[in-house]
Amino acid sequence: MRIGIDARFYGSTSKGLGRYTERLIKHLEILDEKNEYTVFLRNDNIGEYIPTNLRFTKAIADFKWYTLREQLEFPKLLNRYSFDLVHFPHFNVPLFYNGKYIVTIHDLILTHYPTQRATTLDPFVYFFKHQAYSVVIRHAITHAQKVLAVSHYTQRDIAQHFNITSDRLEVITEGVDLLRGHVSQSFRAELLARHRITLPYLLYVGNVYPHKNLERYLEAFRKIVQRNPKLLLVIVGRDDYFFLRLKKLVTDKGLASSVRFPGFVSDEELAALYESAELFVFPSLYEGFGLPPLEAMAAGTPVIASNATSIPEVLGDAAHYFDPEDIHDMIQITEGVLSDPILRNALRRKGLQRILRFSWEDMARRTLAAYTKSI
Numbered sequence: 001m002r003i004g005i006d007a008r009f010y011g012s013t014s015k016g017l018g019r020y021t022e023r024l025i026k027h028l029e030i031l032d033e034k035n036e037y038t039v040f041l042r043n044d045n046i047g048e049y050i051p052t053n054l055r056f057t058k059a060i061a062d063f064k065w066y067t068l069r070e071q072l073e074f075p076k077l078l079n080r081y082s083f084d085l086v087h088f089p090h091f092n093v094p095l096f097y098n099g100k101y102i103v104t105i106h107d108l109i110l111t112h113y114p115t116q117r118a119t120t121l122d123p124f125v126y127f128f129k130h131q132a133y134s135v136v137i138r139h140a141i142t143h144a145q146k147v148l149a150v151s152h153y154t155q156r157d158i159a160q161h162f163n164i165t166s167d168r169l170e171v172i173t174e175g176v177d178l179l180r181g182h183v184s185q186s187f188r189a190e191l192l193a194r195h196r197i198t199l200p201y202l203l204y205v206g207n208v209y210p211h212k213n214l215e216r217y218l219e220a221f222r223k224i225v226q227r228n229p230k231l232l233l234v235i236v237g238r239d240d241y242f243f244l245r246l247k248k249l250v251t252d253k254g255l256a257s258s259v260r261f262p263g264f265v266s267d268e269e270l271a272a273l274y275e276s277a278e279l280f281v282f283p284s285l286y287e288g289f290g291l292p293p294l295e296a297m298a299a300g301t302p303v304i305a306s307n308a309t310s311i312p313e314v315l316g317d318a319a320h321y322f323d324p325e326d327i328h329d330m331i332q333i334t335e336g337v338l339s340d341p342i343l344r345n346a347l348r349r350k351g352l353q354r355i356l357r358f359s360w361e362d363m364a365r366r367t368l369a370a371y372t373k374s375i
Contacts, residue, residue, distance in 0.1 A: 001035040003371060004078060004086040008061060010041055011048040016206070016291050017106065020174055021089050022049075027364030029053035035371070038081055066133075071095055084375055085145070087367070093140040102374050103140045104148040104172075107288025108157050111137070113211045138162060145374035148172050148367065150289040153310035157288075172367055173314075174289050175360030179271040179299040188272040195262045201232035202334070203277035203301070205270065205292040208235065208242045213306070213324050215246070217283040218253060220330035225258045228338070233281075236273060238264040274299030279337060279344070282306060283324050290314050294358060297351030302344045304333055318354035320347060 007025060009017045025039060029052050040061035041049060049058055061077055063070040075097040078086060086101040093103055110133050141147055141162045147169045149155040155171050158164065192198070202221070208214045214235065221233050233255075237243060243261065250259045265273065274280070280296035282305040290311050293303045297318060305311050306324035320343070322333040337343055 001084045001371070001375060002038075002081065003035050004038050004040065004081060004083045006061070006086065006088045006090075007039045007049065007058075008042045008045070008063070008065065009090060010039075011045050017090060018045075019291065020104075020106070023175060023177075023360040024089065024364055024367060025049070025056070027361050028368060029056055031361070031364055032368055038083075040077075065090075065092055071136075085371055087371070088140065091137040091140045093136065093144075095136065095139050100145050100374065101143075102146040102148060102370060103144045104150065105137075105141065105154060105158055105288070106150050107154060107286070108137075108161060109209075109211060109286055109288070111161060112286055144168065146170060146370050148370060150174050151310040151313055153313055154288040170366075170370060172363055172370070173358055174291055175363045176291065176294040176298050176355050176358045177360070178355070179274055179295060183268055183272040183275065187268070188276055191269055191272050192276065195234075195260055197232060197234055197260050197262070197273075197276075198230070199276065200230070200278035200338075201234050201260075201276075202279050202281050203234050203236070203273060203296070204281050204283075205236045205273075205295070207237055207240075208246045210242075211285045213283040213285045215249060216324070216327060217281065217330060218246075218249060218255065218259075220327045220334065221258075222253050222255060223327075223331055224334055225255070227335070231278075231338075232258055232260055234260045234262065234273065234277070236262055236265060236270065270295075271299055274301050277301050279304055279334070281334070282311065282319075283322075283330065284308065284311065285324050287311050287314075293319065294355055298355045300348050300352060302337065302347035303351060304337055316350075316354055318347060318350035 007021050010021045011018050037056045039056060039058045041058055043062045046058060061074060063074050071094050075094045078097055083099055086099060088101055088103045091105055141164055147164060149158055149171050150173055152171055155169055158169060225231055247261060250256055274296050280293055280301045280303045282293045284306050286309050288310055293305055293315055296303050303319040305315055305319045305321055307321040308324050320333055320337050323329040
């Protein structure tokens with residue numbers, strides 16, 4: 001079987017989706033000794049992927065995501081290979097690609113949060129962009145041989161919004177890497193000093209789009225820090241328009257001395273930040289899966305999180321939950337866990353047990369089985 005993988009999101013260029021694509025390919029290389037793969041990457045990430053299995057080759061598909069070129073030129077490139085199957089690990093399947101494919105749907109965030117506030121585009125341009133998104137994701141889901149959802153919540157969400165039979169919709173959860181004990185004390189100390197981070201601190205990792213609910217949590221933190229003046233909030237992620245807007249809000253709220261923005265960090269630095277945090281905070285209003293709190297658990301860090309959408313399904317009883325729309329509840333849960341070392345230790349233990357349910361190897365094995373069933 002000849003399989004193509006759209007890996008233009010591969011690696012560090014695109015946060016969680018990049019990690020998913022990278023781990024999928026890594027474990028397919030280990031597991032699959034039969035099929036042949038072509039892995040499509042962009043110019044800015046083709047150097048990150050070095051095949052370790054002779055059945056895997058890489059090719060350039062330097063088409064920017066969500067563009068007309070992606071829709072018109074990418075299908076022509078794919079058609080040259082006569083694939084038996086192509087895996088698109090995101091919804092942006094070219095409308096004019098007529099070959100067999102499977103698609104992974106991580107969430108329906110743009111369906112639930114189609115607001116102008118979540119984009120930097122002019123409202124007129126955004127209207128047409130959102131209309132295009134609606135057409136593309138509906139096409140991707142309705143024409144796929146199989147749709148992979150990363151949680152049961154996402155599976156139900158897809159079934160509710162699109163006419164798709166259950167035999168074409170399968171849940172395959174993401175995995176998580178064990179991060180605990182991977183960094184030295186000296187490395188950790190240097191990293192914290194470089195970013196002016198002192199203990200104790202709360203940690204958030206990810207993008208800061210409006211549905212991530214950081215603005216509301218900052219309002220809660222503003223009151224928490226009045227009673228805990230030495231406490232910091234560390235927000236990790238790549239600088240973009242939304243980070244710049246959040247930084248301005250931090251300044252406007254008088255929190256500049258209590259909030260740190262280390263920017264984009266390496267995996268080793270991220271592991272150190274997870275390990276040193278007093279708590280990991282995840283106030284999101286909507287998640288299709290939610291990898292960062294699992295990564296925090298894998299580093300032995302207790303997690304407090306929103307009780308919305310897929311988050312309780314993924315984190316189970318290994319997190320302490322709050323209502324993400326109730327600032328008082330956020331304050332109460334944060335301060336309650338901070339003041340209770342017995343509870344924090346219990347959450348650490350439960351977290352390290354919880355992550356055993358999520359394996360990148362199992363994800364790749366089940367995805368490979370889905371390839372076989374889709375031909």
